[in-house]
Amino acid sequence: MRLLHNFIVVVLVQLSMLTVVSADVRVVTPSYGLQVAIDGAQPGDQLLLDAGRYIGNFKIDKPLILTGNSGTIIDANGTGHAIVVEAPDVRIESLEIRNWGGDLTEMDSAVFVKKRAARTHILNNYLVGDTFGIWVDGTQQVLIKANRIEGNLQVRSQDRGNGIHLFNVGKARVEGNEVWHTRDGIYIDTSNNNELIGNYLHDLRYGVHYMYSYHNLVSGNRTVNTRTGYALMQSKFLTVTNNISENDSNYGILMNFITQSTLENNRVSGVQNNRSESGGGTSGSSVTEGKALFIYNSLFNQIRGNHFSDSDLGVHMTAGSEDNIFTGNAFVNNREQVKYVATRQQNWSHEGVGNYWSDYLGWDMDADGIGDTQYEPTDGVDRLLWKFPAAKVLLNSPAVETIRWVQRQFPVLKAQGVVDTHPLMQMPENLSPSTASDAAVTEKIDDKHS
Template identity: 40%
Template sequence: MVVLLLVVLPRHAYGNAGPYARRTEKGLTDMVLPRLFRTAGIMSLLAAALCAGAQARQIDVAVGESVQAAIEKAEPGDVVRLRAGRHEGAVVIDRAIELTGEPGAVLDGLGTGNAITVNAPNAIVRGLEVHGSGDNLPDLHSGIFVSRTATGARVENNRLIGNTYGIYLHGAADSIAIGNEVLGRRGVRMAETGSGVSVWNAPGAQVVGNTIRYGRDGIYTNASRKNIFRDNVMEDVRFAVHYMYTDDSAVIGNVSRNNSVGFAIMYTNRLKILNNVSEGDRDHGLLLNYANSSIITGNRVVGRMQPIERWLEAGLQKGEHGVPGEEKVEASAGETARLGPEKCVFIYNANKNKFSENSFENCSIGIHFTAGSEGNAMSGNSFINNRNQVKYVGTRNLDWSVDGRGNYWSDNPAFDLDGDGIADSPYRPNDLIDRVLWTVPQAKILINSPAVDTIRWAQTQFPALLPGGVVDSHPLMKPLLKPTAQLKESKHND
């Protein structure tokens, strides 16, 4: 049919003599050649449309029929749609098709390997409920496993429940996991389960708009580059985002809630960490360890009182990736709640980063700065109602202002007589007594003694007595971001 149209119609348009019969001394006439190209172009478009229509088809799979057999019957571009109900057996997608389902369609991997393995470039898995992966962590058993050959694959709007790993983008460049809900395994030790969405060596991969709860980490990425992690919500995991060796990437607009650590950024360079929120995490809102040359802007860490059981049940926190571990957690007599995160921000061996327009609120420590971190610029940040705004034990002098613009400190009793928005005197968040308390915690019993009051008074009168440490030469009079007492509660659909 298509061949006849291409051959017959152009000939009909120019009569029996054909399109090349009419010539002048200058060649083809001005009329014939444009008509030829126009007609040929229309016929080519029609042929392409007819071919596409002939190739694309939908294959419905009823409950009890083999999903794998339907996939093997499909051609590239086809849609394999599962009818509502429970479909048993793991499947492998080895061609560029779309595997989807009616509302209520469930794919159960029956506890062996990956429930769905995607090996084909540009394949799509959309709109399914997926559970029943195997439980072998070293073999990366996943609800949906996207392999290295599946470049550009798309995992969209699925619900993954109780799999060892939820979605694993394993070497699949330019793949995307978008709009999925991932509920990890419950009732097992953290060492026996994987992460919600994992990315390994998948340049250009994106993780966007997913909701992740339970399991080890919300999003885990390692040995990749040029990735985007945007608009994800992660709750009740260890690290909301666990970031390792993934350079030149962006972490934007994500929310971490009720996790041990919000955003753990490690061994990584040249990131954009923008407009993320950590609310009610336990240990750290933002942790930077060997994270360098990055831009950290517009993020918010908000602490609150949390049940003491969150610390007692966690037990001893072991050190990881060079970050010191926590001491044994013990509750004081009658202690039922504790302020968390312990640290809004923990900066450990992180260099040449730019912090601006961030808000750190209601933590035990606003920012803990240690282990030789150098060249970091701090300007325009707001430190609000933290019990200790800064913890820095080093002896070097660090000025946390840039080009005459510092940060806002809620405990700074400053004046601004000229009304320029900058306090008239520098602000020092720490003094000699703070250093003593950090190195000898038992000294806190003397905190209200006359001797301590005398030392602090002397330091204010004779600044030369002050040790090296953080000073803000141009503190701001107002926060740039309004403090947030409480964020919206999430709605769960377990």
């Protein structure tokens, strides 16, 4: 029995030694060759790349950790993917990757993650190139964190790739990345149960772009100087919370065929699209107003506790966008608060709580915080001006004022539109610019990307 016990102990010791040996840290130099090192490594090894330029296209077909020292550059020499990941449990960290291919049809990327490469981690890298930064294709549980991805301004926007592109991906987490000068910052297509957390996306076409995706969380992100901050399209069950959109030109948040989703505690400001100093452009101008929130054919959504300010339009809603809940939002200093193009009246209050409107002129005799008269942001004259923009020259004329007087005196003649029957007299406390929650989100993002 003692001999058997000693034999088992020896076997366990040898197995533990094999485990240690199988997870070696191997230092690689440019002269040795990176692909040679990958091919010769054992599963679980760490390849530590010494400073220098590694030229070529590299394939990882086993679980590895690939990390770089300061000054490590992967250069794909202008063709194909720089790194292709074909195995699960790979980690790529602290590399600078440049000069991969420029073929959008071939989806040329700095890092291309294939279907078998579940649980790939891509961390703290700097990627700069013309096409896609990171493309994840049909795999699960990928972590993309703290990367900086830069596109090429010398290439037309439509000819660049997206910074991070997820296709048919599940349970991915994209966190704390900075993306700029690519086409879209983060593009998510046919991908469910993913999380986008705390990313900084600026100087892009779209910051976040969703297509055909369910059950995704978008939280704590910040977009600046994009054409559209958050383009949410043909998706369901999205939770979009605590995000910031600043100075995006066309749309802060765009909802196109979005259903059963939640927008809560987001802050959108300064969505203005090339308007003149006088605020209206020239008569007959084709310039589209910047919209803090645009809702197109979107139903059964909850829009709560958001702050929309200093934009050409607070909300533009059209194409059968009905049965959405609007409550506890603040609409502040927008040139036009609401544009509603439909024939059904909508009440933007819920369970006795409406929204805060900076241009509301009602009163609160019983001091319950709810206005005693309802708020109506639009009327028949507004609809006429939307249909015939050149008529704006008559905006303050006696004829227009007479039409508005008739509507007030004879409500039966009033066009259908948005009404808030319980407007808030004060801005909700959580939406004040000085609130600690908003300051914390901004400070967290700024510190991460300073």
